[in-house]
Amino acid sequence: MLKTLVNQSQRWDNIVYQHATMQAVKTALQQLRPILVIDVYAHLLFRLIFAPDNFIGRMVDNYPPITKVISNHMRIGLTFLDAAIVMIFVIALTQHYLTTKGITNTSLPILTNFIAIYLLLVGKNQIPTYNTTQYLLMSVTVLFSVTTYCWFQKKWVNPDTSPYAYRYLVWAVLIILMSWLLRQLIAIPHFQTTISVLLSKTFFTTFWGLLAVSILSPLLFVFGFALPSELTDDQTTLNTVIANLDAVLSTGHKVLPYPENLYSTYGAFTLFGGIGNTLAISLLLLFATSRKHQKLGLITWFPSLFDDNTLLLAGVPLFLRPLMLVPMLLVSVISQLIGYVAIATHFIQPVVYPTPMNIPNLLLPTIASTTPIRSTLVTVAVFILSIVIYRPFVHRLTEGGSYEK
Amino acid sequence: MRNKFILTVSLMLIIALGFYGQHWVAKTTTSQAKIQNSRMVPTIFVPGSEATINRFDDLFATINAKGAPHSVLKVQVSTSGQLTFLGSINANDRQPFIVIGFEDNQDGYDHIKKQASWLAKALDTLQDRYHFQTFSAVGHSNGGLDWTIYLEKYHADDDFNIPILMTLGTPFNFSESSLQRRTEMLNDLISGNNQLPKDLTMYSVAGTEDYTDDGIVPVQSVIAGKYIYQKAVKSYTQITVSGDNAQHSSLPENPEVVSLIESNILKPLARSDRKQ
Structure with a gap:
């Protein structure tokens, strides 16, 4: 399959x-x-x-x-x-x-x-x-x-x-x-502002709304659209996220108004290294057989660790690349789904707190939720799964061979 | 071997950042929770130029004589930004009075701009110490200019909620008695008025001794505040007081002003406190 x-x-x-x-x-x-x-x-x-x-x-x-x-x-x-x-x-x-x-x-x-x-x-x-x-x-x-x-x-x-x-x-x-x-x-800024306003709607705290974001975000990224910060690195300004934080700070309620939102699912589990958990691609490139790809893995590793996948977009390239878009979509949807289910089944508490600026996204579930150990386990599971999904695609890319019959 | 080294370094870095991040989140959250849950709503007073932090002592004595006393904290900001605290806030006092004064309390636009920046620093420190988010502001004379510059340049809605500002004899156009001649400061304040909080209720109180000024500040200069605040904030009210204590320096002790502070600041805030 x-x-x-x-x-x-x-x-x-x-x-x-x-x-x-x-x-x-x-x-x-x-x-x-x-x-x-x-x-x-x-x-x-x-x-x-x-x-x-x-x-x-x-x-x-x-x-x-x-x-x-x-x-x-x-x-x-x-x-x-x-x-x-x-x-x-x-x-x-x-x-x-x-x-x-x-x-x-x-x-x-x-x-x-x-x-x-x-x-x-x-x-x-x-x-x-x-x-x-x-x-x-x-x-x-x-x-x-x-x-x-x-x-x-x-x-x-x-x-x-x-x-x-x-x-x-x-x-x-x-x-x-x-x-x-x-x-x-x-008017590029207008396009970004429109998306930002749209993402503040409560529809994006529902299963279908979050699923739509996990599909659209990698698509827009690979197809080369300018994305607002809510989709790339910071969801803490969204009204639904602020409502959760207010609830926790003022009353300490464990029942949050929007437990599944863009911050707690999309932001926490699909942005390791950038949109589509692309840190996994950098890791796989480090272990590629060709020196060219090893070198690419090396130069992209540290920026990816701090969630900047600009070098991968131009270096692999990811831009308009079906071979990388397909796993990116799979990773994005599955990672978000895992986060959603983990929150819905109360295995983990959703991330609520803002984190220090520029801290790697890989740490977000651990430090911004009230269940750090369980959230870390989910993070590790999501990252391993991302590697497993990307592996055959990156292998095909680095080997440069024709498709197998 | 190289990859092993990179991954080991990265793992150590992630663990170190994880500990730091956890500490930062815990510290920030505790502080934010205290601020969010704080029911203290102080009234913060800023004296005018040449005046000291004792400027409002008579006003406080008059108000405190009428009912439950408000505790008084005075903060002096040095030119290097160091804060000196005098007095204290009682633990159960929901409406304390805080006075913020400046070592450099000279008149002049440049000095006032510096005072506004020190005011911002003092407010941040006070929030760290007492964890309040909502307060009302009173500024006498140039103290009102300090507040206006603070609101336009330093205030962020996320940090503080300021429902009411009352200025007493504040010369928004310095000593100009004509509204046609706008000073550099007035022009600056008008151009920056889009930064004023939209939910602010502003009272500008002018004193008159002889229908033209309060002995120092021309009434027209106080009225010039309408160009800054009117239509930029929730409501702007211009009030003129007269009589024996309407002289500029006596304004804070003027019985009408005392009554205005009680009815427009202390009572509304006490009501909002009970609603919480």
């Missing part, structure tokens, strides 16, 4: 990733990796050591105060690094796609896409905040742009025309205008 699923996933994977377009995306993501490693580790160090509310500072007494000036400069530096990643991805994707189409002079399309993506992602007087989940938006925009460029060149321009001729410039202006208009239409 599992073998059939692995085979089927790989078939879909081959269909998607054998396409020239996706090959270009994959190459662009690979070229992105070195600067992405720097970026992810810089962000990790900032969160743990240099941010005004840094993790180590909260743990250690007499920690040297990191002045506002230093941390503000670092924050600006990190934002520029984020912007650089977005732009390198755009340049690499444009370059690779056009080269495979036999177009050698790629300077105008690169410049055009650079400006187009800048206008698409940058708000008024702002520099873009890098978000891994914007790959879909960037890829679609860039691929639309380069496809039209190829078509335009084939239909409307002589081979001898200068790469900066009026006709090409008209194309460039149209693409930039389209991107600017798209920015007005899609």
Whole structure:
């Protein structure tokens, strides 16, 4: 059964990733990796050591105060690094796609896409905040742009025309205008806010509501949508979670208004290392047979431990990858189901308390519930099960073989 | 071998973080539970510039003479942010009076901004010591400016619930007697008024000796508070008192002001306490 699923996933994977377009995306993501490693580790160090509310500072007494000036400069530096990643991805994707189409002079399309993506992602007087989940938006925009460029060149321009001729410039202006208009239409922050508001509804404390989240969240992540923090790392601001905390603090009631909610099931059992318990993927990569994948496991391990799976998304890659989406969905649904059943049968008390910022999610059930030992047992069971589910898929990915008959 | 090392280090790190996390959650939860369950609703007074923490002694004596006495705690904040406590709060006193004064109690916008930041620190320390979440605020003269800046810049609804603020002769436009000439401070306070708590009931009390000022602060400067608070908070009420004790420095002892504090702060809070 599992073998059939692995085979089927790989078939879909081959269909998607054998396409020239996706090959270009994959190459662009690979070229992105070195600067992405720097970026992810810089962000990790900032969160743990240099941010005004840094993790180590909260743990250690007499920690040297990191002045506002230093941390503000670092924050600006990190934002520029984020912007650089977005732009390198755009340049690499444009370059690779056009080269495979036999177009050698790629300077105008690169410049055009650079400006187009800048206008698409940058708000008024702002520099873009890098978000891994914007790959879909960037890829679609860039691929639309380069496809039209190829078509335009084939239909409307002589081979001898200068790469900066009026006709090409008209194309460039149209693409930039389209991107600017798209920015007005899609309004990324509005999409995130809408999801946040929606998640506050009590429907998401019911079995079907939680099941919907456990399915939709990995799908949106792998398909490259910008997700709100309630789905990636922090559910404690949801009204239902606050209601539980209020009940515990004011009356000490063991009967909570919403025992099964996004924090106690989804947040506590499906985000080890990021959406879909991807810490398990990093662990399996550490023990892969190929050195390339071992190295990937090594560089992704510590960020994953602190719930940042950005490197896996671009490094494996997980982006639009059926071979990894299938186990991720299975892990997400089954892990949440285990958490739900454990709470519903009163085997564990749900997580209620907020935890220190940036503490690994793996510890959440243990430290934020009133049944630490039982919650730890459930955590260990969920993590082992995640490894078992991911194992054949990661094995197929790292071995690189064709699907078994 | 390498993987063994990485996993061992990671496991040790997770265990250490687990112990720290457990300790943090236990400490935070205990403190939050005390705050959440606290039934103490103090009234916190901030004196104006040049005044000391003894500024409200006569007011307290007048109120305490009428019924069950309120315990009084005075807090002096030094320029380095150190707090000195004088007096104490009785264990069974639900409505104590707390005065927060500043070593640097000079007039001027820059000094007032510093005082507001010290006020925020003092409130956090008081909450840690006495575990209250709800309090009412009274500010005399520039003390009202301290409260306004605090509410706009430092206040968070999650930390404190402030249902009532009463300012006594507070010069929201400093010594300007014309509402047409707005000082830098008034402009700043107006532009920041979207941060004021939406459920705040605000009373601005002005004194008049001769229909134009209370001897020091122009009435128009007190009235300028409407540009900051009106429509930004739940309700804004402008009250003018007159008579022998309507002079600026005497406002806290003015019988009408004493009566306003009793009827608009102490009684409503006592009623809400009984409802809990």
